[in-house]
Amino acid sequence: MKYVSTRGQAPILTFEEAMLTGLARDGGLYVPETIPVMPKAEIAALAGLPYEEVAFRVMRPFIGDTFTDSEFQDIIARAYAGFAHPARAPLVQIAPNQFVLELFHGPTLAFKDFAMQLIGQLFEEALKRRGDRVTIVGATSGDTGAAAIEAFKGLDAVDVFILYPHGRVSEVQRRQMTTPPDSNVHAIALDGDFDDCQARLKDMFNDFDFRDRVKLAGVNSINWARVLAQVVYYFTAATTLGAPDRKVSFTVPTGNFGDIFAGYVAKRMGLPIERLVIATNQNDILHRTFQTGAYSKAGVTPSISPSMDIQVSSNFERILFDVYDRDGAAVAQQMDALSATGSFTISQGAFDRLRELFDSGRASEDDTLATIAQVFAATGEVLCPHSAVGVKVAAEHADPAVPMITLATAHPAKFPDAVADATGLRPPLPIQMADLYERSERVEEAANDLSALQALIERKIAT
Numbered sequence: 459m460k461y462v463s464t465r466g467q468a469p470i471l472t473f474e475e476a477m478l479t480g481l482a483r484d485g486g487l488y489v490p491e492t493i494p495v496m497p498k499a500e501i502a503a504l505a506g507l508p509y510e511e512v513a514f515r516v517m518r519p520f521i522g523d524t525f526t527d528s529e530f531q532d533i534i535a536r537a538y539a540g541f542a543h544p545a546r547a548p549l550v551q552i553a554p555n556q557f558v559l560e561l562f563h564g565p566t567l568a569f570k571d572f573a574m575q576l577i578g579q580l581f582e583e584a585l586k587r588r589g590d591r592v593t594i595v596g597a598t599s600g601d602t603g604a605a606a607i608e609a610f611k612g613l614d615a616v617d618v619f620i621l622y623p624h625g626r627v628s629e630v631q632r633r634q635m636t637t638p639p640d641s642n643v644h645a646i647a648l649d650g651d652f653d654d655c656q657a658r659l660k661d662m663f664n665d666f667d668f669r670d671r672v673k674l675a676g677v678n679s680i681n682w683a684r685v686l687a688q689v690v691y692y693f694t695a696a697t698t699l700g701a702p703d704r705k706v707s708f709t710v711p712t713g714n715f716g717d718i719f720a721g722y723v724a725k726r727m728g729l730p731i732e733r734l735v736i737a738t739n740q741n742d743i744l745h746r747t748f749q750t751g752a753y754s755k756a757g758v759t760p761s762i763s764p765s766m767d768i769q770v771s772s773n774f775e776r777i778l779f780d781v782y783d784r785d786g787a788a789v790a791q792q793m794d795a796l797s798a799t800g801s802f803t804i805s806q807g808a809f810d811r812l813r814e815l816f817d818s819g820r821a822s823e824d825d826t827l828a829t830i831a832q833v834f835a836a837t838g839e840v841l842c843p844h845s846a847v848g849v850k851v852a853a854e855h856a857d858p859a860v861p862m863i864t865l866a867t868a869h870p871a872k873f874p875d876a877v878a879d880a881t882g883l884r885p886p887l888p889i890q891m892a893d894l895y896e897r898s899e900r901v902e903e904a905a906n907d908l909s910a911l912q913a914l915i916e917r918k919i920a921t
């Protein structure tokens with residue numbers, strides 16, 4: 459299995475190289491050269507298997523000879539051992555033909571654990587074998603950083619530094635980043651906002667001396683291995699409801715387009731998915747794009763579903779590459795237009811294909827709160843605001859003939875204020891995390907200054 463860049467100008471890589479590289483050198487994103495198709499009988503055989511076994515069978519064709527079967531099985535077993543539910547991704551019914559897929563039973567209570575826990579084990583195994591180590595630096599508005607620190611803590615081959623905007627993440631998110639005691643993980647509270655964090659991260663990647671000296675690596679959502687990990691739960695959910703003999707649809711609360719792109723990959727592999735529905739909050743760049751064919755940046759308005767508050771959906775480039783018939787030059791041209799002018803227009807042919815593949819919808823802040831309240835009153839299921847955006851949009855796309863599954867992307871206790879506003883009840887932290895507020899915190903405060911940050915990182919990895 460080989461990986462190519464969406465802009466067509468970067469070297470072709472193996473799975474291992476693509477995973478360790480992250481962003482391609484031509485500025486593009488790595489995708490598999492071809493998507494392997496799973497025969498119907500093999501999909502049928504997944505029904506009822508443990509999550510880990512489905513993960514092995516679904517992901518195996520993508521990893522080539524990077525790991526042996528038994529190495530890969532061990533990696534998967536370690537990745538999901540810390541989940542607090544034996545099904546890993548349990549499916550819950552909330553209305554006739556309407557289901558939610560609970561993706562929040564991992565150690566940091568958001569679906570990002572599915573990918574990050576796996577990528578932590580993949581990195582550790584690959585780097586140990588190479589006798590190498592890397593420094594991972596990430597910027598976060600909350601969930602990704604917590605998932606990364608939790609996934610990489612205590613590993614030998616990796617140091618992790620997470621930049622978050624000082625005072626602008628929720629208390630649960632902050633504590634998840636600052637309480638792990640392991641000496642290889644570091645939370646950095648930057649004096650600035652999330653855009654400053656991302657800008658300093660980009661500066662570090664562009665400082666090639668520094669980049670080589672500390673062996674900088676990235677695990678943000680454009681890393682192919684993260685997308686791959688998310689393909690698995692589409693298979694477990696669909697086969698639980700009768701696939702491949704019965705079709706199902708999915709609605710996905712969407713920010714950077716990583717999670718829903720994984721659903722598209724599952725469909726290309728042969729999973730019979732009827733509709734893939736993109737659900738956005740009031741920051742609805744994707745929904746507008748599917749209405750108009752123009753992808754146009756607008757400012758971000760903070761919402762109660764903050765993990766979907768985005769200006770630009772980084773993984774959208776991967777779907778563009780496919781709807782432009784894998785023409786890297788055409789994708790590069792669109793991306794250049796986006797950085798030069800803040801927008802681009804999708805060609806008619808590509809737009810028609812996009813609309814065949816996806817539906818979209820948006821939920822306002824009021825819709826989101828009303829949906830949390832309504833689902834709680836009707837079923838007792840407590841949704842986080844991101845999942846509620848999904849359920850609201852899913853209801854608009856209901857089809858009595860096809861079950862609809864909405865991905866529930868975070869645990870309600872991660873966003874207790876919004877849930878309390880909607881229901882009057884403050885959701886408690888799950889039992890394995892009940893002492894989070896008592897654990898002691900460890901954090902480095904830093905100015906919004908590149909050389910000071912670089913010095914801090916080099917000092918920490920030297921000790």
Ligand SMILES: *Cc1c(COP(=O)(O)O)cnc(C)c1O
Nearest residue numbers: 601713714715716717765867868
């Ligand atoms: C990251 C995140 C999303 C958005 O997922 P994308 O893959 O970026 O589209 C939605 N909900 C929650 C809770 C998240 O953490």
